[in-house]
Amino acid sequence: MTNKVSSESIRQTKAVMEEIRRVTTHPWNIMEICGGQTHSIMEYGLDQLLPENINLVHGPGCPVCVTSLEIVEHALQIAMQSDVIFASFGDMLRVPGSSTDLFGARAKGADVRVVYSPMDAVKLAKENPEKQVVFFAVGFETTVPAIAASVLHAEKNHLDNFSILPANVLVPPAMDAILSSPENQINAFLAAGHVCAIMGYWQYEPIARQYQTPIVVTGFEALDLAMGILMSVRQLEGGRYEVENAYARYVTREGNLVAQSMINQVFKPVDRQWRGIGNIPLSGLGLNDNYKQFDASTRFDIQLAQVQESPICIAGSVLRGTAKPIDCPAFGTLCTPANPLGAPMVSGEGACSAYYRYHKVN
Amino acid sequence: MESTTPTMQGAVCPLPISQHDHIVIGHGAGGVLTLQLIQSVFQKHLGNVILKQGNDAALLRLWQEVPEGQNLVISTDAHIVSPLFFAGGDIGRLSICGTVNDVSMLGAVPKFLTATFILEEGFPIVDLKRILVSMARAAEEAGVRIVAADTKVTEKGKSDKLFISTTGIGWVNRLHTISGQSAVDGDVVILSGPLGNHGIAVAEARGNLGFHSQIKSDVAPLNGMIAELLQAVPDTHVLRDPTRGGLATTLVEIACQSKVSITLQEADIPVDRDVRSACDMLGLDPLYMANEGKLIAIIPAESADLALETLRNHQYGSNAAKIGVVENKPAGQVLLKTPLGTTRHLDMLAGEMLPRIC
Numbered sequence: 001m002t003n004k005v006s007s008e009s010i011r012q013t014k015a016v017m018e019e020i021r022r023v024t025t026h027p028w029n030i031m032e033i034c035g036g037q038t039h040s041i042m043e044y045g046l047d048q049l050l051p052e053n054i055n056l057v058h059g060p061g062c063p064v065c066v067t068s069l070e071i072v073e074h075a076l077q078i079a080m081q082s083d084v085i086f087a088s089f090g091d092m093l094r095v096p097g098s099s100t101d102l103f104g105a106r107a108k109g110a111d112v113r114v115v116y117s118p119m120d121a122v123k124l125a126k127e128n129p130e131k132q133v134v135f136f137a138v139g140f141e142t143t144v145p146a147i148a149a150s151v152l153h154a155e156k157n158h159l160d161n162f163s164i165l166p167a168n169v170l171v172p173p174a175m176d177a178i179l180s181s182p183e184n185q186i187n188a189f190l191a192a193g194h195v196c197a198i199m200g201y202w203q204y205e206p207i208a209r210q211y212q213t214p215i216v217v218t219g220f221e222a223l224d225l226a227m228g229i230l231m232s233v234r235q236l237e238g239g240r241y242e243v244e245n246a247y248a249r250y251v252t253r254e255g256n257l258v259a260q261s262m263i264n265q266v267f268k269p270v271d272r273q274w275r276g277i278g279n280i281p282l283s284g285l286g287l288n289d290n291y292k293q294f295d296a297s298t299r300f301d302i303q304l305a306q307v308q309e310s311p312i313c314i315a316g317s318v319l320r321g322t323a324k325p326i327d328c329p330a331f332g333t334l335c336t337p338a339n340p341l342g343a344p345m346v347s348g349e350g351a352c353s354a355y356y357r358y359h360k361v362n
Numbered sequence: 363m364e365s366t367t368p369t370m371q372g373a374v375c376p377l378p379i380s381q382h383d384h385i386v387i388g389h390g391a392g393g394v395l396t397l398q399l400i401q402s403v404f405q406k407h408l409g410n411v412i413l414k415q416g417n418d419a420a421l422l423r424l425w426q427e428v429p430e431g432q433n434l435v436i437s438t439d440a441h442i443v444s445p446l447f448f449a450g451g452d453i454g455r456l457s458i459c460g461t462v463n464d465v466s467m468l469g470a471v472p473k474f475l476t477a478t479f480i481l482e483e484g485f486p487i488v489d490l491k492r493i494l495v496s497m498a499r500a501a502e503e504a505g506v507r508i509v510a511a512d513t514k515v516t517e518k519g520k521s522d523k524l525f526i527s528t529t530g531i532g533w534v535n536r537l538h539t540i541s542g543q544s545a546v547d548g549d550v551v552i553l554s555g556p557l558g559n560h561g562i563a564v565a566e567a568r569g570n571l572g573f574h575s576q577i578k579s580d581v582a583p584l585n586g587m588i589a590e591l592l593q594a595v596p597d598t599h600v601l602r603d604p605t606r607g608g609l610a611t612t613l614v615e616i617a618c619q620s621k622v623s624i625t626l627q628e629a630d631i632p633v634d635r636d637v638r639s640a641c642d643m644l645g646l647d648p649l650y651m652a653n654e655g656k657l658i659a660i661i662p663a664e665s666a667d668l669a670l671e672t673l674r675n676h677q678y679g680s681n682a683a684k685i686g687v688v689e690n691k692p693a694g695q696v697l698l699k700t701p702l703g704t705t706r707h708l709d710m711l712a713g714e715m716l717p718r719i720c
Contacts, residue, residue: 010701045704116570116644222702337709357709 009223016226017049027053028236029185034192035062042354044222057321058351063139064091065343065350068273069307071167072097077302079110087121088136090114094346098307118150125162134296137164142194144168145259148266151294163296166286171195172203173283179211183322188232190218193247200255204243212241219247266291276316315342318351325355385485390515407494412509420509432533435470440527448567450578454493458500459583461530466585467601470534476510480525483518504583544599545620549688550666552659554679556632558651562640577636582655587676594672600660608650610708613696621693626686629701650711
């Protein structure tokens with residue numbers, strides 16, 4: 001039998017929270033970029049322990065939430081092709097397109113499979129040579145090495161019936177877009193520990209300098225998050241704006257060079273549409289010319305119709321950090337995890353879903 | 363030239379037509395094949411005096427069995443699980459325990475079961491036998507008899523290997539008022555053991571973990587433990603097994619039914635270390651994972667210690683723990699106090715539990 005958090009870690013977390021209270025003299029807006037961190041903050045109730053003038057803003061770091069409506073529609077159309085097995089991480093299945101989601105497509109006869117790793121999709125391709133197997137390549141930098149490996153594996157084994165629908169997104173361009181927005185109110189960032197474990201954190205240094213904004217690489221446990229917040233506040237109170245690492249047990253400045261080289265071999269940065277935010281230059285990953293034959297978006301002849309978001313949903317403002325989920329008129333009434341209007345209500349990492357499940361007790 | 367004289371092995375009869383290794387469509391046609399399947403497979407493993415009567419319906423001489431002053435309790439449940447075999451159990455054991463437990467959750471003593479088997483053409487008979495042996499073993503452990511059964515066979519692809527639906531009949535003293543509506547202010551919430559083992563064992567059997575664990579399903583008949591609990595604490599208010607939707611969903615249901623609020627202490631909720639790790643890796647929450655051998659008991663505070671002691675003396679309740687309390691209001695609310703002293707709402711599981719990406 002085990003407790004989620006050890007008593008020593010609880011004691012330390014409470015001490016760090018006390019220290020945050022002690023050093024905070026000004027109101028600060030701190031954005032956790034990663035949806036996994038939003039989830040943890042809500043799960044542990046860390047926002048309830050912060051002083052009132054520290055405002056945590058939930059960033060666009062839920063890959064499910066930011067996948068554009070166009071790509072979701074494209075995925076649905078591909079999945080509905082009769083010779084296709086469409087493989088996806090479970091999260092994506094309930095993301096609403098304009099009229100249905102992948103669960104709905106499956107109920108109408110599409111062969112949609114939940115996989116836990118892109119390599120499972122490669123295995124499906126091997127086992128079903130008469131079918132086209134398409135993997136929905138969503139996620140931040142964290143999921144990309146495994147997806148790159150799946151493409152390399154398919155190439156090596158001549159699996160011509162395997163392809164991916166590229167929808168991966170990158171964190172640094174999104175941070176740049178948020179900070180350069182005239183609406184920006186973010187004073188500091190908690191960078192996503194898992195992303196930095198792959199990519200390192202050197203890419204964040206120019207951003208911190210350009211926008212004079214502290215960035216702290218932060219993990220996912222209660223104590224990790226508390227430390228990330230404390231280090232951000234200390235920088236803000238001291239007038240510093242550096243990249244600091246509060247997750248040194250997993251993250252180095254350079255990151256995982258093997259994984260990075262695999263990513264660079266298979267992918268290249270491309271412009272990408274973010275749901276609720278719009279187009280961000282060079283914020284996505286597309287397949288390199290050498291691997292473009294694995295691109296499902298060009299493999300199937302599909303005409304995409306114009307699609308429109310729900311007019312009530314304020315997902316865009318939530319994802320930009322300019323509104324909280326509870327500011328939405330549909331929150332918890334018209335829009336719930338069982339019947340999501342916008343993507344942030346779908347995934348456990350989505351800010352609306354995290355708020356719905358864990359939101360503060362009045 | 364080779365000899366064409368056959369090797370003599372004595373008199374050889376032609377194989378009877380029942381010697382199929384797999385279910386064929388004829389097994390469901392109601393003719394000789396069906397009869398042979400019933401006699402040589404189903405009755406062989408599940409048979410008892412009542413089932414072997416071979417009538418269209420089972421005649422239960424209840425006047426011989428049911429004590430006076432009892433109410434009849436009936437529950438029905440369809441069992442679909444993929445794969446059919448997993449660490450700690452299989453669909454057969456599940457189909458007995460699921461229904462036995464549902465009947466028991468009203469404080470009733472389950473006695474009779476009926477079972478319907480939907481078989482897919484091509485299903486290996488050796489697997490069917492294995493499942494029936496497991497059903498017979500679970501029924502024996504639970505002290506129930508399968509008194510009526512039916513088999514249907516679908517064409518290949520029209521169903522998935524094997525579905526089992528069971529209906530359970532039992533009885534309960536008419537003075538008992540155990541129900542999801544009976545939780546009241548001041549009651550204590552007790553959980554009979556760690557959460558999530560069944561859900562993770564099935565995920566591993568599906569090959570979804572990506573690693574091997576020692577985690578076994580907790581699937582078990584709980585009627586024996588419940589009988590002991592009710593003997594010790596007859597004024598138990600609520601019994602419920604946190605199956606699909608897990609502990610959180612079940613408690614929200616109870617809080618709504620009883621129009622009360624329930625507050626849990628996260629640190630007191632038992633979860634095995636391996637299950638916790640697997641859930642962390644997959645982005646799943648043990649509070650929402652399915653269990654098939656656990657119960658929630660909501661009882662008056664003064665009986666809490668006795669209830670805990672009784673449960674802990676039973677093999678299926680050795681890690682029972684007091685996890686929370688019932689309060690007057692607001693109705694339908696379930697709160698979780700975290701070890702950090704913060705509070706969060708628990709809600710029902712929305713749709714299917716989806717592993718998070720990152």
